[in-house]
Amino acid sequence: MAAEAELESTAKVGLVGRLIRSLLRPSRILLIGGGLACVAIAGTLSLTMWGSDGDSADTYPQAWELLKEAKFQESRAMATRLLIDHQTPAEIGEGAFLVGRALCGEAENEWNDTRRVGMYLIASRYLQEAYHNGFPEGHEDEGLYYLAMSTFESDRPTASLPFWSELEEKDPIPFRDETLDYLKRVYLIDRHLDESEGLRIVDAIAENPELTTDQREQLTLDRGKLLLRAGRFEEGLNAIKEIAPESPLRPSQRLLKVRLLLASAQVLEDREQRGESIGQSVEELYEQAVSELLGVEVSLMEDPQEGDLALFHLGQCYQRLGDLDQAEQLFGEIRRAHLDDSLGWAAAVEEAYSQFMQADLDEATARFHSVFASMKRASEPDDRWMSLKQMQEKHDEFLTHLLAKQRFDDALGLAQAMWPPLPREASLRWQATIHSAWGTQLMDEATRVPPDPELDVAAARAAGLQHLRAAGLAHLKLSRLENATTRYAEHLLAAAEAFSQGHDYERARTVYRQVFDEEPGDRAAWLLLRIGECQLALGNLDAATKSFEDCIEQHEEDPDSYLARLALSQIFLDREDPATAKQLLIRNLETTSLTPESREWRLSLLALARTLYQEAALLEAESRTLGLDDPGSDPEPGLRKLEESYEAFREAIRRLNEVARRYGDDPDILEYRYLLAEAHRAAAQWPRKKALQVTVASSRLRLEEQARDHTRQAAGVVSQLLQDLSRRQDQRQLDEVETHLLRNCYFAHADLLFDLDRYEEAIEAYSSAANRYNDTPESLEAFVRMATCFRELNRFDDARGVVEQAKLFLADRISADADFSGTTRHTRDEWAKFLDLLGQL
Incomplete structure (x- = not known):
């Protein structure tokens, strides 16, 4: 940067150069209203800050005199020159105060908003330097006041709060009216501050008996705003009644009343959803709000944004009252008029929500996509219209509905698109939820009885497993994002479970082991059980045996050790060692910790x-x-x-x-x-x-x-x-x-x-079996046994007839590729020869 380069090359920069450089650093630029315009201001001031070199007439008394005469630029230049050669803390404090105070005077007369903000910013830096080195004697209160004021006016109201608070603690309060007014404005601007402190400031201002009617009504309006933020809606409604109908603040008062009514209605709706008795009609509150909004004269409002807010709230009222078409139309108009700002985004979300409530899911999906795409290019929205939390709540409700309708593709697309602006954690949680639900639904379809004739079962199963594994990956990403929170292990376990459901047993085993090694807590037995089950699914019988044995030996009384014995017994049974398997199961059945009603006891008895x-x-x-x-x-x-x-x-x-x-x-x-x-x-x-x-x-x-x-x-x-x-x-x-x-x-x-020896009944039973399964090789066994029954009854002709029928089944009914050796004692050719031989008897 040219200004910074010039300052760096000047040997006599000292404090002035350091302060200017602090404004020119990229990290500082982001704090300055107007960005590059403020950099230009700082650069210009750096060239004119000290004027001619070595002027012997420069003295601090002379600089003070120029300041008193409101010759701010001359006072600033002289004080700057004096700062070059005088570097004691007292001299720095005095010189920095004079420069900062003079800049405040210049800023007060500056008509260009951007330049004014930049000048206040530079003034605040000098005054902060003076604050740390000590304000000139007798000017401590003045210095603190202008430090607080310049910080506030440089678009950093919250940063000014400590200085205003320090002023307020003095007795008496210096610049009392101005200090309290600025404090009130800070609490009105920053919605994260304690509203009760803001209300205390309002009460302190109201003690002034010299306030005009207009000032008192403005104070009443401000009290109502703070009561709204504090959730004290009834008090707020009562407070703003004091504003006269003919007051110029009447439109703003009506708008604030609407906001209080809407907030009250929301509280009642929440209570109603919890099943509580609310004792009044929510619809009446919305109807009152509509009546107030229709009576607002937008043209009389001092702040144009209040007019936009009135229209926005009108749309919200229509939406709550069920006039969804009117609400959608109004929100659409607001969105088109504010395409790339916070109001437009809030209107777009409400428009999408109205479309959702009218079951126009395609339009709602497209609108949510559009607003998220637009917001990715901007900073956090202004929560006067809609906070990110409120936006997320509406979006969550819509995603929940899409899931219920099994519109998984739409839901997943929105879950991926929501970050940014919505939190990445929320996006990943939704992705995990949707992948899990989608995968489960596909797996259910693949195993449904009877199967859907139009469904590719293998493809559905493969896709289902893929979605379940994707849910595991989303949970894994969540664990990395929240690795310093108590939810870390929770996300890892959810990931492992999803991987297991998706048959990615190797990854599931790895994640279970990670939790076991890092923070097993009281889950150690369960984790060993799950690790063993994964090893078993992978065919690693020795490793599975080791995990199950560790679970049993190290956690003998833990309920999961009973399940480990169950799993281990199956391994021994598969190895044709039923005696060991039996011992493990009997141990479960004989323990006093289990009862026949318990799941583990029941499974042990079955096994x-x-x-x-x-x-x-x-x-x-x-x-x-x-x-x-x-x-x-x-x-x-x-x-x-x-x-x-x-x-x-x-x-x-x-x-x-x-x-x-x-x-x-x-x-x-x-x-x-x-x-x-x-x-x-x-x-x-x-x-x-x-x-x-x-x-x-x-x-x-x-x-x-x-x-x-x-x-x-x-x-x-x-x-x-x-x-x-x-x-x-x-x-x-x-x-x-x-x-x-x-x-x-x-x-x-x-x-x-x-x-x-119940041959007649046996013949009937064999006949039923053979006819029911006449296209399977097993039917031939039934015919042969039927023939034997007939011979036992000395009905030899019937026996030969049954054999001939078996020959026909073999030739005409049973397919050529049927599995004979797997279900009967002969191959197809052997059956043909055997039946020929049997027919000769």
Whole structure:
């Protein structure tokens, strides 16, 4: 900068150069009204500040005399020259005071607003220097007054408050009327200051008995404004009644009354929403406000912005009274007249809100986008029209509605566009919420029963997972923004949960571990559980085992340790170690901290029943490896192992019966009832096969009856399951698990009737199964067993007829790519040969 360069090159700059440079720095320029214009003022003053060099007539008394004669420029120049050669604190204080005071005098006579603000700014810098070095003796009050005044008049009212307050603390108050008036103006301008202090100042001013009627009415209006900000609306309405109808302040009084009425109505609406009794009509307040606004003579208002405010409030009243079309039209007119200022933005938001209330969501979305785009190019709006908080509340309500209507794309676009001007934290929270809701909705659609025939299920699922992961990223960004707040861990945990829901288990594990390492708090057990679950989902069984074991060992009495035992038991069960799995589950069931009503106890019992069933099934399978079904092998080792499985199945049956008795309404109860039937069916094998090896008739009969009893119980369970599933199918379409259960029950029911030698009933059951599933390989098994039933009944022609029917099904009904080996004992070709052979019998 030219002025700064010149000052830097001048050896005798001293205090003057330092003060001028402080004004020319970029960070200071932002504080100066008029920006570059003020820089030009500072540069001009730097060239004329000290006049000719080395004038021997320069003295402080002479500079004081020039100041008294209102020769401000000459006084300033002389004081500046004196400052060059006199650098004691007293001399600096005196010289800086003279320069600052003279500049105030020049500023008072300056007609150009920008230059005047700049001159006051420079004056305030000099006077502040004088304040720190000490004002001249006898001029302390004057110096403090002009320091406060120049700071205020340089568009920094709040910065002037400490100086005004210091003046007010003196007794008596110097420049009392002016000081109190400036203090009042500071409290009126800065909406963040304590209104009660402003009201105290107003009361102090009112003590002056010499106030004119106009001054008292202005003071009354100012009191009403402060009462409005303080939320004391009734007091405000009563106060402004003192302004006479013929007063020139009448239009401003009516407008303030409207603002008080609107604020009162808003409070009542909030109370009504909370379910409180309000005792008066909100609509009446809005109607009163409209009546006042229609009576306002805008042309008589001293401040043109008050006229704009009147129109703006009129639109708000129409909106609240339900005249949304009129409100939208009025807000639109205001917006078009104020395209790039705070009033225009506030009107645009209200216009969008009116469109939203009329269900014109497309127009409202476009209007919100437009106002956010316009506001990105500007500073924070003037909250006289609408604060950012109020703007965000209206936008939040609109986004909530878009979410309810599942207009996720529109909602996400607005959430991304809202920052700036609205806080980035709010934008990210909305993005996380929308991505989560969108992802959840897509996942629900992908798993809906019955599926939408027009939906690409795979694409919907992929998109749903992507949105859930995007929600996690938004939460992660929030955690970085608020890493110094108590919400930091909360955001991290929300991110991890979203990543987990989006099947990004690696990132979820990383974030859970981060929280565990940084601030686990009382969540340590839960975090270890979640880390283990992520490792399990990633297939890292050893790492998952370590996390679950740490959770159990380090937090034995924590409720999450019970869930860790559950998860760990499944790992051991998958590793074919049911004994260890069983120990973990029994530990949960035997603890005194859990009751059968608790979720952990219920899940442990369900898991134990399934574990016992699997343990028994493993023993039964092992018996076959010992040659139990091999005619050439010794049956005893296999029978002993089968007897072990029998006892294990009996224990499984006991627990499965307990499950059915305690938790009949569990969502998975049908599966456990089917397992109960299978356990009875499997338990029948040992007494049946053992009976073949027993020679004592009574023992053999007892074993055969045991086998038949288990088979009868299995048949009863399956029969009831068939009825329940069929009834459910009449009410709605079955889900995938229920569909498989129904199919298995059809075939199992027929097999059990066959095992009970109830051949006629078995034939009917096999026929139902074969016809219901005539396009599946399993139907062939039904036909074969049906043929066996006919032969047992000596109905050989019927048996051959059924075999021929099976051949037709194989040739015409069952598709060529059907999975034969996965669901039956033969391949397609083997079935063809087997049926040919069977047909010859």
